[in-house]
Amino acid sequence: MRTLIRNADCVLPDGTRRTDVLIQDQTILDVAASRATAADEIVNASGLTLMPGVIDDQVHFREPGYTHKEDLHTGSLACAKGGVTTFLEMPNTNPPTISRAALAEKLALAANKCVVNYGFYIGATSGNVDELRRVDRTPGIKIFIGSSTGDLLVDEQEALERIFAETTLPICAHCEDEATIRANMALLDGGREPADHSRIRDHRAAAIATERAVNLARRHQHRFHVLHVSTADELPIFSDHQRLITAEACPHHLLFNIEDYGRLGTLVQMNPSIKTAVDNAALWRGLLSGQIQVIATDHAPHTLEEKQQPYPRSPSGLPAVENSLALMLNAVHEGRCSLEQVVRWMCDAPARVWDIVDKGRIAAGYHADLVLVDLRKRHTIRNKDQVTRSGWSPWDGVTLTGKPIRTWVMGRTVYVNGKFATEVRGQEARFDHARGGYWATEGAS
Numbered sequence: 073m074r075t076l077i078r079n080a081d082c083v084l085p086d087g088t089r090r091t092d093v094l095i096q097d098q099t100i101l102d103v104a105a106s107r108a109t110a111a112d113e114i115v116n117a118s119g120l121t122l123m124p125g126v127i128d129d130q131v132h133f134r135e136p137g138y139t140h141k142e143d144l145h146t147g148s149l150a151c152a153k154g155g156v157t158t159f160l161e162m163p164n165t166n167p168p169t170i171s172r173a174a175l176a177e178k179l180a181l182a183a184n185k186c187v188v189n190y191g192f193y194i195g196a197t198s199g200n201v202d203e204l205r206r207v208d209r210t211p212g213i214k215i216f217i218g219s220s221t222g223d224l225l226v227d228e229q230e231a232l233e234r235i236f237a238e239t240t241l242p243i244c245a246h247c248e249d250e251a252t253i254r255a256n257m258a259l260l261d262g263g264r265e266p267a268d269h270s271r272i273r274d275h276r277a278a279a280i281a282t283e284r285a286v287n288l289a290r291r292h293q294h295r296f297h298v299l300h301v302s303t304a305d306e307l308p309i310f311s312d313h314q315r316l317i318t319a320e321a322c323p324h325h326l327l328f329n330i331e332d333y334g335r336l337g338t339l340v341q342m343n344p345s346i347k348t349a350v351d352n353a354a355l356w357r358g359l360l361s362g363q364i365q366v367i368a369t370d371h372a373p374h375t376l377e378e379k380q381q382p383y384p385r386s387p388s389g390l391p392a393v394e395n396s397l398a399l400m401l402n403a404v405h406e407g408r409c410s411l412e413q414v415v416r417w418m419c420d421a422p423a424r425v426w427d428i429v430d431k432g433r434i435a436a437g438y439h440a441d442l443v444l445v446d447l448r449k450r451h452t453i454r455n456k457d458q459v460t461r462s463g464w465s466p467w468d469g470v471t472l473t474g475k476p477i478r479t480w481v482m483g484r485t486v487y488v489n490g491k492f493a494t495e496v497r498g499q500e501a502r503f504d505h506a507r508g509g510y511w512a513t514e515g516a517s
């Protein structure tokens with residue numbers, strides 16, 4: 073099967089150019105194909121922009137165990153609609169993904185259910201270093217240095233030292249300091265209102281844990297990715313990256329701050345908590361200066377009913393995967409960043425951080441994971457239109473300019489203009505960790 077996408081403005085590794093892209097089966101065959109090329113399908117993309125599919129390296133899709141919130145099928149549909157062609161999923165399911173057997177089960181479920189490509193982290197515990205040493209078919213190891221949804225906390229120094237010393241896979245971590253969280257909780261009597269969430273999970277909690285993790289990574293010379301940076305305070309901690317450390321920001325930490333609790337209450341209750349307008353600005357600066365390399369969502373769906381319980385009974389987390397690209401296209405429209413930067417943060421950088429084979433770029437030989445976007449399209453996010461099983465968005469009612477309108481996964485159209493090809497199945501992403509990650513591939517074409 074050959075598809076020719078004609079006349080799109082294509083975001084290529086060396087810049088954006090109007091050209092034709094030829095797909096053969098699962099692969100991009102040619103960029104700048106000749107007009108006379110024979111194809112089974114010709115897509116006229118005049119006036120539209122073609123970019124690599126988004127790789128979201130931090131989602132929670134809740135299967136197995138919490139499928140009333142989301143499952144691998146509904147989460148992957150939300151991805152397809154949002155222009156996300158590959159997701160990497162976190163291990164805090166039930167059972168948690170903390171063994172090779174649990175990982176194999178998730179991969180088998182995903183092969184049956186996912187309309188986009190997938191990969192799954194393995195979770196660290198204080199006692200599973202042997203599993204972590206033997207596992208493959210994974211982007212890396214996730215450590216919760218600070219509790220969040222689930223019970224995958226690893227807080228003891230000795231256990232952390234062993235994980236960094238005795239494993240070779242890249243590590244990423246949720247960095248919020250447990251002792252600080254508990255002390256703040258005691259001071260605030262557990263918390264009474266949603267805004268207390270940011271007083272409990274405060275700037276110090278984030279900075280102390282990030283410092284601790286970065287220190288481990290440096291001492292053990294271990295590749296390390298700081299998930300969901302939420303404060304200005306963390307940036308200097310990892311800016312001396314020593315070609316080992318990368319970091320990421322989430323749309324909710326860029327776009328929401330404590331002023332939003334009044335309007336949105338527990339809907340913006342997240343771990344790490346949202347912080348201040350000063351932190352929003354610092355995270356944007358971190359992205360623009362290259363201190364933060366990746367944007368990912370931390371898509372963490374809970375039902376509205378669960379979220380509407382009074383704080384602190386309300387769970388932390390919000391769904392975002394189907395709107396993250398549109399939110400960033402809107403940021404391009406507002407002049408906060410360029411389209412090429414969005415592609416670097418959401419497509420190319422995550423592929424390089426996690427050594428994902430043949431993804432993240434529009435180039436001959438790469439997988440045909442592509443998104444066609446209309447940069448001028450104005451649209452309003454509505455809860456009723458959300459395909460995540462949780463059925464809501466914290467951006468309900470927000471009007472954006474810029475929208476993904478068609479998504480290809482491994483050469484097949486999975487989403488176009490509101491319609492899904494639900495029979496399409498994504499593939500397991502492959503990780504070639506010998507590549508050495510983001511910094512090892514800096515400057516490589």
Ligand code: DOR
Nearest residue numbers: 220221342343372388389
């Ligand atoms: O708010 C959060 N919710 N942060 C996390 O790190 C986990 C997530 C969840 O799984 O609900």
